[in-house]
Amino acid sequence: MKYEQYNTIDFIKDEYFIRWVKDPDEQSEKFWKMWIAKHPEKREEVMHARNMIADLGYKHDPKLSEHDYLEMFEGILKKSRQKSVKKPPLNAPVLSRALKVAAVVILALGSVFTLMKLKPEGKPPTITTVFVSKKSPVGQKIITWLDDGTKVHLNAGSDIRYAEKFSDSLRLIHLRGEAYFEVTRDTSRPFVVKTGKVKTTVLGTAFNVKAYPDENKIDVAVAEGKVKVENESSLTTTFQHTITQNQMASFDISNQLATKQEFDPNEVFAWTKGIIHFNGADINEIITTLERWYGVTFVVNRPLNLDKDFTITYENKPLTEILKGLSFAFDFRFEINDKIVTLN
Incomplete structure (x- = not known):
């Protein structure tokens, strides 16, 4: 079944989804963020499943029985349902299926879910923004x-x-x-x-x-x-x-x-396509842009004409090629040593 057809319980069952929530890497982060961006209608179900899994921790304990797993997961489901006021409560058959699915997945991974410690009843939990x-x-x-x-x-x-x-x-x-x-x-x-x-x-x-x-x-x-x-x-x-x-x-x-x-x-949007565009720029604006763009630092050892307006577009050009053109327009010589560009 494709992810587009998944509901909350399906996401909880999916091993790749669980690994993304509990132990994300660069590849899984990129995949799920791009997938949610392409399927915003599934965002609520994805985040609901993610929050439920995130409220649990993996800890191997072979002494716990399947009944223990079910009891622990039921507590998390109740907590999650209280948070998701927009969704109708799960009925008994659905809850039962969810618990069984959760137990199977957890056991297959050789791990158990342990409940997070909750604050005493009557005292609101401390919420820390990350x-x-x-x-x-x-x-x-x-x-x-x-x-x-x-x-x-x-x-x-x-x-x-x-x-x-x-x-x-x-x-x-x-x-x-x-x-x-x-x-x-x-x-x-x-x-x-x-x-x-x-x-x-x-x-x-x-x-x-x-x-x-x-x-x-x-x-x-x-x-x-x-x-x-x-x-x-x-x-x-x-x-x-x-x-x-x-x-x-x-x-x-x-x-x-x-x-x-x-x-x-x-x-204005040229930079998102790898294009540098100067429109009536002076040499100070040009230097500042090139420092950010190429990760270099300019050292200017001679006065430059600040009144000269410069309008040009560079598309994926190496810094050396740009400086060759600028040196003719602004009458300077340049030298590049590692990340230092010296203008004489």
């Missing part, structure tokens, strides 16, 4: 998936931070640098990206946020759908813009002013 960080170092770009199926392209020198499990009402991401988000639609849980003083809120869309800490501007550009861009209410001047496809909101950090304008998608 945060996940994803970083794309300079010289690299990565693609990652969130547990809701959202796909994130991280540009060089960028990172995101978010709760391992989103809440029932919000999907919050903290970003430093630049990222392109392909958001899985979920009207009950808005997707919010925070970048310092600016907050971007969406339900389901594709958009780009550029907010490097060493730059004085934050840009939010929409590829499809609609987003709301606003700054923190604590600032002296507040703004709120709703932008749609091929519109961009730009926030100047120094004067706290925001503008809204049209943009060229081929320029």
Whole structure:
């Protein structure tokens, strides 16, 4: 039977699914995140099964009987049902089948499930939020998936931070640098990206946020759908813009002013396709971009013309070839030693 036809109990029975929950590796993480992204209608069942398995621990104990296994698993099922208020309770026949399935799977793996210690009745359990960080170092770009199926392209020198499990009402991401988000639609849980003083809120869309800490501007550009861009209410001047496809909101950090304008998608989203695009850039902007893109550090030993505007596109070009062209335009000589680029 294909995974598309699985229900919660089927996922609990599946050995590959269990190994992903209890002992994930790079391959299983990539597979299940991509699978959920392609089948968002199965997300609730997958997460329900995952949470049930996660509430159990593997510990070999041959003294426990099948009856013990069933009693322990029944407790977890009850706990899980209390958490999943949107799903109707399991009837007796279904519960019985689930318990038998669980026992067979556990015994086949040579392990048992042991219950987690619960707080005394009447006292709410302590909930600790576990945060996940994803970083794309300079010289690299990565693609990652969130547990809701959202796909994130991280540009060089960028990172995101978010709760391992989103809440029932919000999907919050903290970003430093630049990222392109392909958001899985979920009207009950808005997707919010925070970048310092600016907050971007969406339900389901594709958009780009550029907010490097060493730059004085934050840009939010929409590829499809609609987003709301606003700054923190604590600032002296507040703004709120709703932008749609091929519109961009730009926030100047120094004067706290925001503008809204049209943009060229081929320029703004070029980096997601391995393309560097400069449009009227000066040499400082070019150097900063090349440092992030290729993971190098520039040492400039001579004054360069800061007034010269440079407009060009490079597609998957080696750094040496780019520097040859720039050296003619800006009249410098260059030397590359390991990760140091010296301009003379």
